[in-house]
Amino acid sequence: MFIAAKAVAVTLLVGSFGALTSPETQAAYEKKAAIEETRVACMKEQGLTYLAQPVTKRKWQPGERERLTGGYEALRAYRAKYGFGVWSPLVHPRDTVVNPVSGENPNNDNMMAMSQEELKKWRAADDRCFAKAAEQHLGKTVTSYDGYLTQLDAALDASLAPLDKDEQLTRLGRQFATCLGVSETKPSVLAELGRTQYTKQASEVARKTWKGKLPKAPDGRTVILKPHLKPAEAKPYLDKEITSALKDLECGKSFYAAYSPKAWAAKERVYQEFAVDFAL
Numbered sequence: 001m002f003i004a005a006k007a008v009a010v011t012l013l014v015g016s017f018g019a020l021t022s023p024e025t026q027a028a029y030e031k032k033a034a035i036e037e038t039r040v041a042c043m044k045e046q047g048l049t050y051l052a053q054p055v056t057k058r059k060w061q062p063g064e065r066e067r068l069t070g071g072y073e074a075l076r077a078y079r080a081k082y083g084f085g086v087w088s089p090l091v092h093p094r095d096t097v098v099n100p101v102s103g104e105n106p107n108n109d110n111m112m113a114m115s116q117e118e119l120k121k122w123r124a125a126d127d128r129c130f131a132k133a134a135e136q137h138l139g140k141t142v143t144s145y146d147g148y149l150t151q152l153d154a155a156l157d158a159s160l161a162p163l164d165k166d167e168q169l170t171r172l173g174r175q176f177a178t179c180l181g182v183s184e185t186k187p188s189v190l191a192e193l194g195r196t197q198y199t200k201q202a203s204e205v206a207r208k209t210w211k212g213k214l215p216k217a218p219d220g221r222t223v224i225l226k227p228h229l230k231p232a233e234a235k236p237y238l239d240k241e242i243t244s245a246l247k248d249l250e251c252g253k254s255f256y257a258a259y260s261p262k263a264w265a266a267k268e269r270v271y272q273e274f275a276v277d278f279a280l
Helices: 008-012 023-045 064-068 072-082 108-113 116-138 145-165 167-180 193-209 231-273
Strands: 002-005 222-225
Touching: 023 116, 023 231, 064 072, 072 231, 116 145, 145 167, 145 231, 167 231, 193 222, 193 231
Parallel strands: none
Antiparallel strands: 002 222
């Protein structure tokens, strides 16, 4: 299995903190529903069938809000079992904390029943319809869903850029890096450094046993391969990841407490702007 980064990040970061949905998040849900309605109508005009994907709202795990905003106890509890969250899905395949249940695309059955030529035509038409919907409901100019994801990735990166110039965060970042013994001090990179390292490791393990031609990722993203290992085979990797994750946390305790709330707030605004429903 493989996924294309950076889109993976969208599925790991989640939404509004209050007990009630914020007006901005509610507006994002409504925009997502409107986008799907427009896609259905647009495809019908071309004699094709598209089934609207329902609005998906994130189901919060216990302690997840606290962890994503830098809460030490919540972070430590998570990392003591799951590390950075890279190898743990293989070791704990039935654990919904690291293997969340996601809704299946209602168009999958129709797509699987199409010939290669029919599917190519259908996807091209859907890209045109998605572009129309994105312009109408989001004010975004794209040519395809992949183009939308590229813009989303760029917007997420841009949202974090001011944090890399924050004096408090850069000072804490230098202290964090010194404790870890790494040369990287950029806050936005440090925050993801451990997960990035172990994601690269997992991808390299998968690459060694990959059969056939390696998949290609869309422009602007990289291929992340997922190893096919049994829980017992993946556990030694997770054990080392947990040790690293706990050291990372102890070194970065003050850093995460200051950085994570600001980073989440910045990303949430982007998810609302792009109507990324399942991230809210």
